[in-house]
Amino acid sequence: MPTTLTVNGRRVRVDAAPDTPLLWVLRDALGMTGTKYGCGIAQCGACTVHLDGAPVRSCALPLSAVGNGAVTTIEVLHQDRRGKALQEAWIAHQVPQCGYCQSGFLMAATDLLTRTPVPTDADMDAALTNLCRCGTQPRMKAAIREAASRLHDAAGRREP
Amino acid sequence: MSPVSRRTFLAAAGGTALVLGVVPGFRRLRVLTGEAAEIEREAGRLNAFVSIDASGKVTLVTHRAEMGQGAYSVVPQMLAEELEVDYATVEIVVAEGDSARYGSQITGGSSTVRGSLTQLLVAGATARDLLVRAAAQRWGVPPAECRAERGTVVHPASTRRAGYGELVADAARLEPAPKVPLKPRARYTVIGKSLPRRDLPAKVNGSAVFGLDFRLPGMQFAVVERSPRFVGRVKRFDATASLKVPGVTKVVKVERDVFGHRREGVAVVATNTWAAIQGRRALEVEWDDGDAPAVDTETLYARMREAVRSPGNHFRSQGAASVALERATDVLDVTYETPYQAHACMEPLNCVAHVTADSAEIWGPIQGPDWVRGHLADALGLPLEKVRVHMTFLGGGFGRKAFTDWTHEAAMVSKAVGGPVQVVWTREDDLTQGPFRPGMVYRCRGAVANGRVLAFEGTMAGQNMNAQEPGSDPRAFNRDVVEGIHEGWFDAIGHWRFGDAPLEAPIPVMWWRSVYSSTNAFAYESFVDELAAKAGVDPFTFRRRHLRDARVTALLDRLAQVSGWDGRAKGQGYGLALTHCFGSSAGHVVKVRRAGSGVAIERVWSVIDCGLAVNPDGVKAQVEGSVVMALAAACTHEMTFAGGVAAKRNFDAYRLPLLRDVPPIEVHVLESEHPPGGAGEPGLPGVAPALCNAIADLAGTRIRRLPFDLARI
Numbered sequence: 001m002p003t004t005l006t007v008n009g010r011r012v013r014v015d016a017a018p019d020t021p022l023l024w025v026l027r028d029a030l031g032m033t034g035t036k037y038g039c040g041i042a043q044c045g046a047c048t049v050h051l052d053g054a055p056v057r058s059c060a061l062p063l064s065a066v067g068n069g070a071v072t073t074i075e076v077l078h079q080d081r082r083g084k085a086l087q088e089a090w091i092a093h094q095v096p097q098c099g100y101c102q103s104g105f106l107m108a109a110t111d112l113l114t115r116t117p118v119p120t121d122a123d124m125d126a127a128l129t130n131l132c133r134c135g136t137q138p139r140m141k142a143a144i145r146e147a148a149s150r151l152h153d154a155a156g157r158r159e160p
Numbered sequence: 161m162s163p164v165s166r167r168t169f170l171a172a173a174g175g176t177a178l179v180l181g182v183v184p185g186f187r188r189l190r191v192l193t194g195e196a197a198e199i200e201r202e203a204g205r206l207n208a209f210v211s212i213d214a215s216g217k218v219t220l221v222t223h224r225a226e227m228g229q230g231a232y233s234v235v236p237q238m239l240a241e242e243l244e245v246d247y248a249t250v251e252i253v254v255a256e257g258d259s260a261r262y263g264s265q266i267t268g269g270s271s272t273v274r275g276s277l278t279q280l281l282v283a284g285a286t287a288r289d290l291l292v293r294a295a296a297q298r299w300g301v302p303p304a305e306c307r308a309e310r311g312t313v314v315h316p317a318s319t320r321r322a323g324y325g326e327l328v329a330d331a332a333r334l335e336p337a338p339k340v341p342l343k344p345r346a347r348y349t350v351i352g353k354s355l356p357r358r359d360l361p362a363k364v365n366g367s368a369v370f371g372l373d374f375r376l377p378g379m380q381f382a383v384v385e386r387s388p389r390f391v392g393r394v395k396r397f398d399a400t401a402s403l404k405v406p407g408v409t410k411v412v413k414v415e416r417d418v419f420g421h422r423r424e425g426v427a428v429v430a431t432n433t434w435a436a437i438q439g440r441r442a443l444e445v446e447w448d449d450g451d452a453p454a455v456d457t458e459t460l461y462a463r464m465r466e467a468v469r470s471p472g473n474h475f476r477s478q479g480a481a482s483v484a485l486e487r488a489t490d491v492l493d494v495t496y497e498t499p500y501q502a503h504a505c506m507e508p509l510n511c512v513a514h515v516t517a518d519s520a521e522i523w524g525p526i527q528g529p530d531w532v533r534g535h536l537a538d539a540l541g542l543p544l545e546k547v548r549v550h551m552t553f554l555g556g557g558f559g560r561k562a563f564t565d566w567t568h569e570a571a572m573v574s575k576a577v578g579g580p581v582q583v584v585w586t587r588e589d590d591l592t593q594g595p596f597r598p599g600m601v602y603r604c605r606g607a608v609a610n611g612r613v614l615a616f617e618g619t620m621a622g623q624n625m626n627a628q629e630p631g632s633d634p635r636a637f638n639r640d641v642v643e644g645i646h647e648g649w650f651d652a653i654g655h656w657r658f659g660d661a662p663l664e665a666p667i668p669v670m671w672w673r674s675v676y677s678s679t680n681a682f683a684y685e686s687f688v689d690e691l692a693a694k695a696g697v698d699p700f701t702f703r704r705r706h707l708r709d710a711r712v713t714a715l716l717d718r719l720a721q722v723s724g725w726d727g728r729a730k731g732q733g734y735g736l737a738l739t740h741c742f743g744s745s746a747g748h749v750v751k752v753r754r755a756g757s758g759v760a761i762e763r764v765w766s767v768i769d770c771g772l773a774v775n776p777d778g779v780k781a782q783v784e785g786s787v788v789m790a791l792a793a794a795c796t797h798e799m800t801f802a803g804g805v806a807a808k809r810n811f812d813a814y815r816l817p818l819l820r821d822v823p824p825i826e827v828h829v830l831e832s833e834h835p836p837g838g839a840g841e842p843g844l845p846g847v848a849p850a851l852c853n854a855i856a857d858l859a860g861t862r863i864r865r866l867p868f869d870l871a872r873i
Contacts, residue, residue: 016432016434017406017407017434017435017438020432020434021434024432024433024434027373027433028381028432028433028434029432031375032366033366033369033372033373033375034365034366034367035366036370036372036506036507036555037372037433037508037584038506038507038508038587038811039587039810039811040586040587040810041587041810041811041812043810043811043812044506044811044816046506073366074365074366075365075366075367077365077366078365087364087365090360090364091356091360091361091364094356094357094360094777094781095360095364096228096357096360096363096364097228097229097230097781097785098227098228098505098506098507098553098554098555098556098557099228099359099360099362099363099364099368099370099553099555100370100505100506100507100555100556101506101555102363102364103366106364124819125818125819125820126820128818128819129818129819131506131811131816131817131818132506132816133504133505133506133556133558133789133816134228134506134556134785134788134789135784135785135786135787135788135789135822136781136784136785137788137817137819137822138784138822138824138825139781139784140819141819
C-alpha cells in the first residue's frame with residue numbers, strides 16, 4: 001500500500017503494509033541501512049531514529065503511526081551540530097568496536113545533549129538505555145562529556 | 161578505506177605493479193611483473209600479498225575479518241613499519257575465503273596480530289629493500305647510502321628522492337633478497353603507537369556495511385522456522401496462510417549442518433524482511449523429535465554435580481594428589497558452577513547467498529570464510545573454485561560467527577528460490593538456537609601447608625565442544641580442562657590432578673570468547689583465593705609465592721601498584737585474579753562496596769601482558785570490552801532450558817548491561833620485550849573470580865555459582 005513519509009527532509013513514497021515497522025521501511029524499502037535491527041522489541045535501541053526530534057525505537061513503530069512526522073536517521077546526523085560533535089568525539093575517543101550498535105547510541109546521545117546540554121553521569125545513565133555487546137560504554141561516557149564541553153565552549157564564544 | 165574486490169585491484173595494478181606475496185609455507189617471497197592477467201594467474205599461488213602500483217599506492221590483502229578488534233587498521237600498521245609508508249594510505253582488500261592461498265583464515269583464538277606480525281614485517285622489509293636497491297641503481301650509489309621514508313627513497317648525500325611509484329617497474333625486475341634484516345624493536349616508529357582505527361568514520365555515520373546491510377539486485381529476504389529442540393525433523397508443514405501474506409513468495413523446507421548433524425527448518429521467503437516475519441508467524445510446522453531427550457537445566461546440572469563426585473577422565477597430574485588429600489587434616493572440597501551462555505552478538509546471524517546450478521557466492525559476517533567455502537562446496541556438490549565467500553564487517557562475533565551452519569542454510573534457500581536471498585535470524589532465533597557456551601560444574605579439592613598449596617585436585621563436568629561430530633567419542637578427554645591456568649601453578653604445587661567428566665546432551669555448544677578459560681578461571685582462581693584464606697595469606701602474596709616467573713611478578717607488581725592493593729585493609733572489598741590464555745597473561749583487581757542489601761562494583765583495574773602491543777589503545781579497548789562482557793556473564797546471563805527448548809528468547813530476558821551497570825575500568829598494558837600474544841580474549845576469564853573474591857573479602861560470602869544477583873549479597 002503506497003504511503004508518503006518524510007525522511008531526512010525529503011518526501012518519499014513507499015509501498016509497504018501499514019503495520020510494517022519503520023525500521024524495515026527504512027532498511028528494505030528505502031535502502032537506508034545505517035539504522036540497525038537488533039531485537040525487534042524496542043529493547044536494544046540499535047534502531048533508534050528521531051521522529052519530530054525525539055528518539056524512537058523504529059523496530060516497534062508501525063508505518064501507520066509515523067504519519068506526517070519528520071523522520072531523521074543516522075545518515076544525516078552530521079547536519080545537527082550536536083550530532084556532528086558527538087561523531088567527532090566518538091572518533092577522538094575511539095569508541096566503536098564492532099560498531100553495530102553505534103548508530104542508535106549516537107541518535108540517543110544527540111537527543112540527550114539537546115535536552116541536557118551538559119549532562120552528568122547520572123543523566124547519561126538515565127537517558128541512554130541502548131545496549132552494546134562490545135563493552136564500549138566507558139568510552140561513550142567520556143566522548144559525550146567531551147562533545148558537551150566543546151559545544152558549551154562554542155556556544156560561549158557565540159554569545160559572549 | 162573501501163574494500164575493493166581482488167579482481168578490481170589486480171586490474172588496477174596493471175603491468176607495472178610490484179606485487180609481493182608470501183607463498184604458502186610462508187617466508188618465501190616472490191615478485192610478480194607483467195600483464196594483469198598473468199599477475200592474477202601467478203598471484204593465485206601467493207598468500208597474503210602486497211602490491212605497489214605506478215602511482216605509489218600500496219594495497220594489502222587482509223585475510224582476517226574485522227569484527228570489532230581493529231583488524232583493518234592494525235594489519236596495515238604492521239606492514240607500514242618496515243615498508244616505511246603511512247598506514248592510513250594502505251588500501252585494504254578483504255580476501256575471499258581461500259585456504260590454499262591464505263592458509264587458515266579463521267579470525268579467532270586472538271590471532272589477528274600474533275598470527276601475522278612476522279609475515280607482514282618480512283613482506284614490508286623485502287619490498288622496501290627492492291625499492292631502495294632500484295633507486296640506488298638508478299642513481300649509481302650504494303644502497304646503504306639510501307633510505308626509505310614515507311613512501312619515498314631518499315639519497316641524503318645528493319638530496320635525490322624518488323617516490324615508490326616511480327621505482328616499482330625497476331624494483332620488480334630485481335631479485336628479492338632471501339633475508340632482509342628486520343629493525344630492532346627499539347627503532348619501531350609505527351608499531352607500539354595507538355594509531356586511530358580507520359573503520360570508525362564509517363561506523364559513526366551509518367555507512368559501514370555489515371552482513372545485514374549487504375544488498376544485491378533482485379535480492380529477496382527470508383526467515384526460517386527451526387526446530388526449537390534443535391534435533392527435530394519437519395514432520396509436516398502448512399504454508400497456506402503464509403503464502404497469503406502480501407510479499408511472501410515461497411515457503412520451502414531447508415536444512416543446515418551443525419557439527420555433522422542435519423538440522424531442519426522451513427524458510428519463508430518474501431520481498432522484504434517484515435513480510436517474511438509475518439509469513440513465518442502464519443506458518444504451521446509439526447516437528448518430530450525422535451527419541452531425543454527434552455532436557456531441563458536442573459536435570460543437566462544434577463547430572464554434572466553427580467559426575468564430579470568421581471574423578472573423571474585423567475588429563476594431567478603430578479605427584480599423588482589423592483593420597484596427599486587423604487592424609488591432609490583440613491581439606492577444602494567445594495564445587496563451582498557456571499551457566500550456559502549465548503553469544504548474543506548485536507548483529508544477529510544473517511547471510512546473503514546467491515546459488516546457481518554451477519556456482520555459489522556468499523556474503524556475510526563471517527569469521528572463517530575458508531571454512532564456509534569448504535563446507536558449501538561439500539554441501540552443494542560444487543568444486544571449490546565455484547564457491548566464493550566474502551566477509552562483510554561483523555557486528556560482533558565472539559566465536560559464533562566462526563561456524564558455518566547458517567551460511568549453509570542460506571545457500572539452501574537461495575538454491576530453492578533460484579536467486580539471491582538474505583536469510584535474517586531474528587533475535588529470538590539468534591539467542592535460542594545456539595551453539596552455546598556449555599554450562600559447567602567444577603569440583604575442587606585442596607589443602608594448604610606452611611602457607612602454600614599442598615595438593616590440588618580439579619574435576620570438571622560439562623559438554624565437550626570438541627566431540628560433537630557423529631562418530632566422535634562423547635566420553636573423549638576434554639583437553640581444555642586446564643585452559644586459562646597460569647602454567648607456573650603446575651611447577652609450584654607438588655601434588656595435583658586434573659580430569660573431566662564429559663556430559664552428553666543434545667545441546668549444540670561451541671567457542672564463546674576465551675572458550676573454556678572463561679569458566680575454568682572462575683573455578684580455579686576462586687579456589688586459589690579460598691586456599692589463600694585458609695592459609696591465612698594475602699591473595700597477592702599467595703600468588704607471588706607460587707608463581708616466581710619474572711613476567712608474572714612484573715604484572716602483579718603493576719596491578720598492586722595501580723589498584724592501591726598494599727594500602728588497602730582486609731575486608732574493604734578488594735579481589736584479585738590472574739589468568740593466562742591465548743599467549744597473554746591478565747590480572748584484575750575488582751573493588752566492591754556495600755549498596756543496600758547487595759554490593760556495587762566501584763572499579764576494575766586490569767593489567768595485561770600481551771608481549772609486544774602493536775596498538776596499545778586497541779589492546780585496552782579489547783580488555784575493556786572483555787571486562788564488560790565478563791561482568792554481564794557473571795552477574796546476569798544464563799541460558800536456561802525447559803523441555804529441551806532455550807528459554808531466554810530476547811533481550812528482555814537475556815539482559816545486556818546498560819550504561820549504568822558498567823563501572824569505571826582502568827586498563828594498563830605492560831610494555832614487554834616478548835613476542836605478541838592475543839588481546840581479544842585473555843582479559844575476560846579473570847574478571848568473574850576477581851569480583852567474587854572481592855565480595856568474599858567484603859562480606860565473607862563465597863559465591864560459587866554464576867550468575868548471581870549483585871543486589872542480594
